[in-house]
Amino acid sequence: MREISNSILRLPNTHVVYRSDSGDFRVAAEGIKYANGIARHGDWVYVASCGDPGVHIYKIGKGSELVFQGRIIYKGSVPDNISVDPLTGQIYSTGFLKIVETLKYFGEPSLNTTTTAGTRVMRLTQRADPQQGFDTESLLVDSGLLMPTATVAAVQRRNGTQRLLVGCVMCNHLVACDSVV
Secondary structure (H helix, E strand, C coil): CHHHHHHHCCCCEEEEEEECCCCCEEEEEEEEECEEEEEEECCEEEEEECCCCEEEEEEECHHHCEEEEEEEECCCCEEEEEEECCCCCCEEEEEECCHHHHHHHHHCHHHCHHHHCCEEEEEEEECCCHHHCEEEEEEEEECCCCCCCEEEEEEEEECCEEEEEEEECCCCCEEEECCCC
């Protein structure tokens, strides 16, 4: 997976840019291979990387600098967007299982290749000691028949009901999972 995204796709290195209250911009983190999703929770910033599949973890330091804390490496999927549950701090991430099939579809939707692309939704939970990393679990793994190209997952809480909403980039529906939150 890593070889495909780095050599064939030639995804660029990207940066996280910080905007101060005064309106000034500066690079806060650099060299992330195709950053595609960013979320913040408290003093933590999480950046999804498609080119080097995983999530980069930063702690906000003095002067709002981002201090790299490590990475969660994805095996078997390429992450798309990420969101953070504001109540628990858990990270929800979507990912493509077969990136080449996904890219074929993005290039020519009439090929209808997404039924074989597949998608995964993961939940990342920080351990009690942040230096010990995260526990990861797959909440939804689909071959592409239900959710061909999931691009975002977010927690919804309403009227005592909690559910995970999963949106799709190349289809006209979303999936609501009531039992995984």
